[in-house]
Amino acid sequence: MTPAAPSDGTGPQLRADAARNRARILAAARAAFRERGTAAPLDEIARRAGVNIATLYRRFPDGEALIRQVVIDGYTVLLRAAQTAVREASDGALPAIEHWLLGLVAEREMLVLPLIGGPVVNDAEALAIQRELGGLLDELLATARDQGAIRPDVTAADLTTTVALACRPLPHLDAATGQVLAERHVRVFLDGLRPGPDPISPLPSGPTLDEVLARVYADGPTPTPDNTTQR
Amino acid sequence: MTPAAPSDGTGPQLRADAARNRARILAAARAAFRERGTAAPLDEIARRAGVNIATLYRRFPDGEALIRQVVIDGYTVLLRAAQTAVREASDGALPAIEHWLLGLVAEREMLVLPLIGGPVVNDAEALAIQRELGGLLDELLATARDQGAIRPDVTAADLTTTVALACRPLPHLDAATGQVLAERHVRVFLDGLRPGPDPISPLPSGPTLDEVLARVYADGPTPTPDNTTQR
DNA sequence: ATCTAACCGCAGGATATCCTTCACTTATTC
DNA sequence: GAATAAGTGAAGGATATCCTGCGGTTAGAT
Numbered sequence: 001m002t003p004a005a006p007s008d009g010t011g012p013q014l015r016a017d018a019a020r021n022r023a024r025i026l027a028a029a030r031a032a033f034r035e036r037g038t039a040a041p042l043d044e045i046a047r048r049a050g051v052n053i054a055t056l057y058r059r060f061p062d063g064e065a066l067i068r069q070v071v072i073d074g075y076t077v078l079l080r081a082a083q084t085a086v087r088e089a090s091d092g093a094l095p096a097i098e099h100w101l102l103g104l105v106a107e108r109e110m111l112v113l114p115l116i117g118g119p120v121v122n123d124a125e126a127l128a129i130q131r132e133l134g135g136l137l138d139e140l141l142a143t144a145r146d147q148g149a150i151r152p153d154v155t156a157a158d159l160t161t162t163v164a165l166a167c168r169p170l171p172h173l174d175a176a177t178g179q180v181l182a183e184r185h186v187r188v189f190l191d192g193l194r195p196g197p198d199p200i201s202p203l204p205s206g207p208t209l210d211e212v213l214a215r216v217y218a219d220g221p222t223p224t225p226d227n228t229t230q231r
Numbered sequence: 232m233t234p235a236a237p238s239d240g241t242g243p244q245l246r247a248d249a250a251r252n253r254a255r256i257l258a259a260a261r262a263a264f265r266e267r268g269t270a271a272p273l274d275e276i277a278r279r280a281g282v283n284i285a286t287l288y289r290r291f292p293d294g295e296a297l298i299r300q301v302v303i304d305g306y307t308v309l310l311r312a313a314q315t316a317v318r319e320a321s322d323g324a325l326p327a328i329e330h331w332l333l334g335l336v337a338e339r340e341m342l343v344l345p346l347i348g349g350p351v352v353n354d355a356e357a358l359a360i361q362r363e364l365g366g367l368l369d370e371l372l373a374t375a376r377d378q379g380a381i382r383p384d385v386t387a388a389d390l391t392t393t394v395a396l397a398c399r400p401l402p403h404l405d406a407a408t409g410q411v412l413a414e415r416h417v418r419v420f421l422d423g424l425r426p427g428p429d430p431i432s433p434l435p436s437g438p439t440l441d442e443v444l445a446r447v448y449a450d451g452p453t454p455t456p457d458n459t460t461q462r
Numbered sequence: 463a464t465c466t467a468a469c470c471g472c473a474g475g476a477t478a479t480c481c482t483t484c485a486c487t488t489a490t491t492c
Numbered sequence: 493g494a495a496t497a498a499g500t501g502a503a504g505g506a507t508a509t510c511c512t513g514c515g516g517t518t519a520g521a522t
Contacts, residue, residue, distance in 0.1 A: 015520060018468060037268045041509060052470050057511070098432065154419065161412040165396045172447040180437045181392040185420070187432035188385065192423030201329065201418035206411045216403040246490060249498060272479060283500050288481070 082136040093144030313367040324375030339398040
């Protein structure tokens with residue numbers, strides 16, 4: 001994401017070819033990060049993008065800046081999807097959640113680092129987006145509960161967890177196959193969201209999304225993986 | 232191969248301290264791979280294991296051998312769990328599946344590379360285990376369907392997908408928090424497995440487990456990530 | 463049509479990791 | 493308690509990646 005158009009406060013307007021290449025680089029980076037982790041060689045990303053390595057460094061000062069942009073773009077996708085879901089929720093919250101979750105699975109190629117991990121966490125912009133996202137999901141869930149459309153013990157943290165789990169690449173599988181399997185999984189999960197008369201499994205208590213975010217950004221004990229580095 | 236005990240056909244019996252260190256190295260490798268991907272520096276693994284790098288290289292000829300062992304150990308856990316589940320299924324297949332899945336989530340620290348990915352795929356031993364695993368899951372599902380305990384459109388591929396998704400580390404989170412969130416997710420999924428009268432989401436057709444395995448081992452188009460390499 | 467931003471190809475130094483090797487010390491086993 | 497497998501510490505060459513810089517070429521903007 002983030003073609004030539006002004007998406008963040010970054011650019012003073014790029015020339016057409018520069019914007020094109022920037023988009024290509026980001027797409028290549030997403031693919032490479034999904035396949036090989038953030039340690040994917042920048043040379044390879046440039047090659048995949050059909051661009052010279054010098055061009056990559058002209059666009060992004062260093063590897064970290066590239067990672068950061070991919071992360072931000074992913075968050076932006078998440079944010080937009082949540083906004084749409086909240087808008088749709090009044091006409092039926094459960095279908096809205098369904099639409100939201102399946103839509104994210106369909107867009108999973110865009111969702112790389114927020115889910116997969118990555119070093120760029122202490123980022124003000126990312127944090128702001130994530131907080132807003134949490135608010136939207138709470139709103140969505142509140143609406144669903146009011147409508148009696150969902151089991152009451154599901155939290156926003158559960159929704160983000162599901163996105164994080166279901167939108168990651170499945171190892172060794174091509175994107176299409178992973179997509180189908182992820183969608184099937186999510187559909188079963190969605191069925192489990194309904195306020196059944198006799199839930200098999202009462203959910204054990206878990207942290208709220210705020211608590212989760214606090215642990216993440218408070219430099220949690222675990223260093224943090226990102227995706228994967230193929231050896 | 233693994234601890235001191237005879238697990239596979241590998242060792243001529245290790246001395247006590249050697250076995251201890253070997254186990255420590257494998258535990259450290261699992262942790263490092265989960266956090267940083269298979270590209271985690273071997274020096275770091277040795278350090279975490281409280282062992283000299285030379286000892287690591289004495290035990291494992293190279294990094295790939297270490298990865299391979301971690302993979303095999305993970306598959307072994309999967310296999311044992313499936314065997315237990317099949318044994319329990321006659322007394323109620325759905326509780327058996329529940330027990331199986333939650334047990335794997337609890338043991339997720341052991342399940343590193345089969346799920347996360349990793350370069351060691353074309354391995355006869357791993358392939359054999361995976362096939363056996365598929366057979367056991369089919370058996371489990373057949374029993375569950377006979378008992379009318381599960382929706383009929385769920386396949387063995389769905390079960391392995393769920394394990395693969397739910398047992399991976401959640402980025403930026405410590406193990407305990409990730410564990411809780413994964414368990415909650417799995418419990419909702421389990422509720423979605425029941426043969427409800429009105430499933431929200433009919434599952435779209437997907438590949439069988441055999442087809443999935445074939446794609447994986449037939450050198451699927453996508454190179455394959457493993458876990459993640461932190462930068 | 464012209465001007466200039468952006469791209470390309472390439473070379474090179476810095477750093478990190480891999481893996482090996484060797485002499486010496488420690489811990490286990492019998 | 494003696495024999496020996498195993499572990500330690502350290503040094504070093506090989507490789508890969510990061511990132512920078514420069515002259516020359518191409519493509520977009522006005």
